[in-house]
Amino acid sequence: MMKKNLLKIFLGAGLVLALNIQPACAEFSLSIxxxxxxxxxxxGKIGLGASGANQEVIVNIRSDIGKQYRLxxxxxxxxxxSQGISIPAQNTYFLYALRGSAKYGxxxxxxxxxxxxxxxxxxxxxxxxxxxxxxxxxxxxxxxQVPSGSYRGRVGFSLEAxxxxxxxxxxxxxxxxxxxxxxxIRIKTIDGDKRIRLNSKSLDSRSCLVSFNILSGLGNQYxxxxxxxxxxxxSEGFVLPESAVVFQMEQISKGSGPHQETPVSARxxxxxxxxxxxxxxxxxxxxxxxxxxxxxxxxxxxxxxxLIEESNxxxxxxxxxxxxxxEVENEFDLELKTxxxxxxILFKDLGPNKPARTFGIEVTVKTNLGKQYLVTQKVTSDLTxxxxxxIPSKYFxxxxxxxxxxxxxxxxxxxxxxxxxxxxxFVSDKKGSADTFKTVYELSAPVGVVxxxxxxxxxxxxxxx
Numbered sequence: 001m002m003k004k005n006l007l008k009i010f011l012g013a014g015l016v017l018a019l020n021i022q023p024a025c026a027e028f029s030l031s032i033x034x035x036x037x038x039x040x041x042x043x044g045k046i047g048l049g050a051s052g053a054n055q056e057v058i059v060n061i062r063s064d065i066g067k068q069y070r071l072x073x074x075x076x077x078x079x080x081x082s083q084g085i086s087i088p089a090q091n092t093y094f095l096y097a098l099r100g101s102a103k104y105g106x107x108x109x110x111x112x113x114x115x116x117x118x119x120x121x122x123x124x125x126x127x128x129x130x131x132x133x134x135x136x137x138x139x140x141x142x143x144x145q146v147p148s149g150s151y152r153g154r155v156g157f158s159l160e161a162x163x164x165x166x167x168x169x170x171x172x173x174x175x176x177x178x179x180x181x182x183x184x185i186r187i188k189t190i191d192g193d194k195r196i197r198l199n200s201k202s203l204d205s206r207s208c209l210v211s212f213n214i215l216s217g218l219g220n221q222y223x224x225x226x227x228x229x230x231x232x233x234x235s236e237g238f239v240l241p242e243s244a245v246v247f248q249m250e251q252i253s254k255g256s257g258p259h260q261e262t263p264v265s266a267r268x269x270x271x272x273x274x275x276x277x278x279x280x281x282x283x284x285x286x287x288x289x290x291x292x293x294x295x296x297x298x299x300x301x302x303x304x305x306x307l308i309e310e311s312n313x314x315x316x317x318x319x320x321x322x323x324x325x326x327e328v329e330n331e332f333d334l335e336l337k338t339x340x341x342x343x344x345i346l347f348k349d350l351g352p353n354k355p356a357r358t359f360g361i362e363v364t365v366k367t368n369l370g371k372q373y374l375v376t377q378k379v380t381s382d383l384t385x386x387x388x389x390x391i392p393s394k395y396f397x398x399x400x401x402x403x404x405x406x407x408x409x410x411x412x413x414x415x416x417x418x419x420x421x422x423x424x425x426f427v428s429d430k431k432g433s434a435d436t437f438k439t440v441y442e443l444s445a446p447v448g449v450v451x452x453x454x455x456x457x458x459x460x461x462x463x464x465x
Contacts, residue, residue, distance in 0.1 A: 030071070030159040030169040031060040035135070041155075043140055043177035052141040053177070056098075059157075060133040063125070067164040071123040071157060075115060079140075079151035079177060085318060087146055087179075089117055094139040097122070102134035109136070122157075129161070140177065147320050148179050186213040187306055187320045194320075196304065198245065198289050199327040210285040210322070212271075218278035218310065225307040225316070226285075227268045232326055234298035242266075245326060246290040254281040263290065264324075268307075278310075292328060293434060297368045300326040332369055334462040337362040345458060347443045356444035362403060364436045365428070365462060372465040375426040379418055383443075383454040391454055393417045395444050400425055403438040410437060418458075427465070 034041050035056035043053045063069055075093075080086040093115035097107040105125040115138075125132060153175040160168045189196060189210055199205035212224065226247075232240035242263040249257030255274040262269070264287070271285060306319040338361050340346050347357045363375060377398070382390040397415040408428040416423075418441070426437055 026065045026166070027062050028065050028069075028159065028161065028166050028169055029062045030157060030171050031058075031062075032157055032171045032173055033058050034173075040174040040176050041138060043175070045178045045180050046140065046142065052139055054137055054139045057136045057138065057173075058133070059123075059136060061123075061125075061159060062131045063129050063159075063161075064131070065129060065161060065164060065166050067129045067166065068127050068162045069125050069129050069159060069164075069166075070121055070162060071159055072119050073116075073122045074119050074156045074158070075117045075153070076156055076172075077152075077154040078117070079153040079175060081147065081149045081151050083147075083321075085146055087140070087151055087177075088317060089115070092141055094141055096137050096139075098135040098137065102132055104128075104130045104132050107134060112139070138175075146179060146318055151177050151179060184214070184216045184218075185308070185319055186215065187211070187322075189322075194322050196287055196322050196324045197327070198287060198325070199329065200289055200292060200331070201327070201329045207286060207288040210287070212281075212283050212285070214274075214279075214281045217280055218274070220278050220310060221276050222274050222278050223270050223309045224272040224319070225268050225309055226264075226271050227305040227307055228264065228266045228324075229303040229305070231266050232264075232300040232302045232324065234296070234300050236296075236298060238296050238298055238300070240295060240300050240326060240328075241291075243291045244289065244295055245287065245324075247271075247285055247287050250284045250286055252281065252283040254279045255283075257283065261288070261290070271306075287324075289326070292368070295328055295368055296370050297328050297330045300328065328368060330369060331366050332373075332462065332464075333366045334375065334460060335364040335366065336460060337364070345441055350443065350445045352445045352447045352449060354445070356442050359441045359443075361439045361441075362436065363426070363439060363460065365434055367432060367434050369432055369464075371432040372430055373428045373432055373462060374424055374465055376461045376463070377418075377423045377425050377439075378459040378461065379420050379423075380457040380459075381420050383456045385450065385452040385454050387450070387452070389450050389452075389454075391443075391449060392446065393419045395446050397442045398423075398425075399440050399442075401438040401440060404436050406435055406437045407433050408435050408437070412439075415442060418456075420456075425460075 035058055041055050043055055046053050078086045078089055094112050095109050095115050096112040097109045099110050105123055107123050108121050155173050155175060157171045158168050196208050198208055242265055245264040246261040247264055248259055248261050249271055255272050257272045302324050304322045304324050307316050308319055309316045339359060345359050347359060350357055382393055383396055384390045394417055396418045398412055398418050399415045400410040400412045408426055411424045411426060428435055
């Protein structure tokens with residue numbers, strides 16, 4: 001009897017213990033993982049001209065809250081490189097779910113559609129809110145008309161209960177891709193680097209070619225545009241005038257472009273317009289140094305962006321970026337141009353009973369140093385023949401004259417005797433501007449002069465003040 005009662009007591013205690021067990025916490029969780037593993041949705045390497053790339057994502061939802069729920073997708077960041085350039089969203093990002101991959105609920109993306117960059121419902125559970133899973137397929141659709149390099153984006157998923165105070169479950173996933181060099185439009189210099197280099201030092205370095213190779217047709221008319229971020233500027237703050245660098249388009253076969261020399265401008269400039277079909281084509285942009293008059297020596301730089309514009313200006317995409325470098329070398333030269341075309345001051349048909357003869361020299365100073373300078377004449381002796389006989393200096397004079405709007409100061413505006421000495425002929429303006437002037441020599445033969453050839457050495461010198 002006691003055993004039976006004791007059994008009842010233990011059994012009763014067992015019933016009491018069962019009723020006091022606390023229920024486990026409700027489960028409401030979300031798992032998002034790429035089919036190929038890892039935590040990032042990585043599209044890998046994609047060519048700019050590629051048709052596209054697909055990646056699958058496995059979605060698993062566990063819920064025992066007994067309430068209907070839905071899965072929301074939000075694209076926080078489009079694929080963007082380190083310079084802030086993004087792969088355009090329009091007609092690029094697409095999403096669909098594998099048909100039949102969800103067991104109980106309803107997928108809102110069973111048909112492929114462009115990715116919505118606002119909040120969008122991907123999936124809604126059945127009314128019982130049962131756990132479920134399915135597969136999403138993300139697509140990047142080319143061609144990708146952006147600079148090559150690494151691009152990174154971010155997408156978020158939020159599992160939200162309907163008509164419940166259950167806290168949402170949120171998961172983020174990075175999106176990665178490596179855009180390779182352009183396949184449908186290739187832009188390159190002869191050196192193959194990202195620099196367009198011009199140098200005033202030699203003729204060979206005063207030009208640079210950039211080639212464009214349109215490998216496939218775009219199906220509609222387009223333009224290639226050159227956009228300069230700002231005027232060419234040196235580290236000292238000097239700015240090149242637009243006339244200092246020019247370009248022209250060459251070897252165009254299908255479309256059209258400026259065949260005449262055109263100054264490179266800080267405004268956007270059309271390099272090429274395709275035919276109506278947007279046919280493939282090959283052509284060259286030829287950069288050259290133009291007028292460097294008055295330009296100070298230095299290294300001038302700016303950035304050049306190449307863009308493609310389609311659909312009558314409605315869509316503009318960046319193709320590539322280049323650095324434009326112009327090296328203006330130091331220049332400090334003196335150029336003499338004589339009437340005879342030779343480096344000789346020559347007086348013909350001179351005699352005691354004949355009028356004085358003149359001989360002119362055009363003197364040109366080429367400089368970009370920005371420093372004041374002077375031009376001097378050094379004469380080593382009087383005009384003397386082989387026998388040692390001389391013509392007195394009073395019969396041999398020089399004067400300086402304005403030529404082509406001379407800016408500096410002429411130091412011998414009146415006839416001055418040419419004596420064996422150093423004589424300052426010209427002093428530049430304070431800016432040290434390049435300049436030009438003329439010297440005129442005049443010689444008459446005195447009575448009793450001995451016939452024959454007379455000569456003297458005359459040297460022109462250019463020096464800084």
